[in-house]
Amino acid sequence: MGDLYDSQRAMRQMRKAAMQRGVVAILDVGTSKIACLVLRFDGPERFRSVDGVGSLAGQSQFRVIGAATTRSRGIRFGEIDAMQETERAIRTAVQAAQKMADVRVDHVIACLSGARPRSYGLDGTLNVAGGMVSEQDISQVMASCDVPDYGAGREVLHAQPVNFALDHRSGLSDPRGQIGNELKTDMHMLTVDATAIQNLFYCIKRCDLELAGLASSAYVSGMSSLVEDEQELGAACIDLGGGTTGLSVFMKKHMIYADSVRMGGEHVTSDISMGLQIPTATAERIKTFYGGVVATGMDDREMIEIGGDTGDWEHDRRTVSRAELIGIMRPRVEEILEEVRERLDAAGFEHLPGQQIVLTGGGSQIPGLDGLASKILGQQVRLGRPLRVQGLPQAAIGPAFSSAVGLTLFAANPQDEWWDFEIPADNYPARSLKRAVKWFKDNW
């Protein structure tokens, strides 16, 4: 844990350095596509023209100056499967984005969708004995959290304090300076497979880039596609990706749960491919052009040429009705959504005050999905698109880019994580020299 604690701290430092330089790249490594955005930071409110809250709710301090996507290769279930292939795909995306931005980027903030995320809720208690709560107390109450044994080979990706309570008052966002006896905190910790992170880290290193931040794509797509009151009241964001379906639950503007279902759009494609005996590329094409989940009478008559190039006329002139296609797609989509339902139930989503469910990601573009989802997940389902950010090209504003856009927000307004707070003083015993230096700094 200490190792990751340090590396996350180093990443935060690097992110600050990148902000100072003003250029940072966003890399969304997905199963079906790799998106790269180049952001330029111009300091706060550079593009602001009127008084008030500011355009885009204060998100106007950066601007997207380069964007590129490429078909991703070597990635399965959101995890890197063939390193060389992935490295080349990342290189393609980064080079195209750099070329569009006409600037060299050295720092990259990446997100990954797979790697089996697992959420833990932690709580810690500290007796502050009627004194004022200081930063050191907050560090110590977080250090006093009882960290469960999350297993070897896993790393903490996010660890965010979501709630502070002082004596009988709960729901404090910032207890510093308040007076009480007992300080309690609730933390949300997300762990992922260490190997997946290491592989991604290595791939990015091979592209001569520095990793300046790492996030879970379920988390960042929730950040970009949930509106503010949904984040406040409680909502789930379901990111229907290519290889995985990420889900994140937000309440009081904090992520309180994240998980991923290892099924996605590519499974739908492979079902079509297998069911109709056609190549994957054709299956992908007819899925995006004719796909759906609710069949009507009209769909029986709409015939789709599925083609082929075997030279056998009968084989190459096959057609299927759209109802057949829907008949193949619907069970798989239902399966995904039911799996999501299961995860949400396990997380206790029904106890939240808000029950809003937002579908986003490339898979959410299937026609009729909202109707199907409301049957499985509950009544309050809507399709979500990511927030608009400055300079984002038209081609990159669809729901498939919600995690890329979320990463830009993550880069601009990162949430405080465990490692961003002061190191508790009692973690120092082995490093007495450092402690002495700190004592001097504090007292002189």
Added chain:
Amino acid sequence: MRSLIHRAVSDTAPGDPAPSRLGYRYQRMMLTPGFRGMVRIGVPILLIAAIFGSWYSQPENRAAFTARIEQTKQSFQQRPQFMVQTMNVIGGDLSAMTEVAALLPSEFPVSSFDLDLEKIRADIEALDPIKSASVRMGQGGALEVTLDPRVPVALWRDGPTLRLIDADSVVSGQIIARAERLDLPLIAGDGAEEKIDEALRLFAAAGPLIARVRGLVRMGERRWDMVLDRDQRILLPSDDPTSALDRVVALNGAQDMLNRDVTVVDMRNTGRPTLRMNEEAADTLRRANTTNNENGAGH
């Protein structure tokens, strides 16, 4: 056997769009501002400098280069527009002109780039008879020298030499004989040249005496003696000599004093002007007094 059907190239595996590792690095390098600037500006400059340097390092090339520069310079400076054909010297008398001419270029035509007008002017102004001069390039390639000569106002005798002196007490020349410049008054004595304006006032005040004045002698660097012909001298006080001289002139006008046997008119004490007669007159006077006394005693 060749297939009868043209099969499209399968689009399941399109060509790898990924850049090669080298190409990727090259593009990133070219996007680095410093490196790009160096490639676009630094390298060409370096290349040009290297080519020129290697060419210049050969001695024969170096010589040819300097010769070429010199030749270009010459051909530019020798253009007819820049050539000086004649010179005009305006102002000043003949002797001054001959002296000035020695300082000017003797051979024409000469390029105006080769003439240092400022130096020529300084040289000319360093000459004694010249007060100031202007040297400029005039119309039609003529070097125009305008002289402002010093005007001598007095002669200053210093031992055997006679110097011309102007109103600023600057010596502007030398003459051999007094007869050359009879129009100028003569002064002499230590420190006489420093009080030239006072001397000139005294000469002006001399009025009817001027025809008889031989010169002024500075005595003890504080007062003037006016020397007249017939060895007469008027000793003037150091304070206000002009009014003292006026009194002498008035006396002379009233009593024709200086035509008598007076050697010295001593005005040094203005309250008590004193006359000294010459010996002959004194003897005559003494004799006359004695005769008068004897006659008086006889009666």
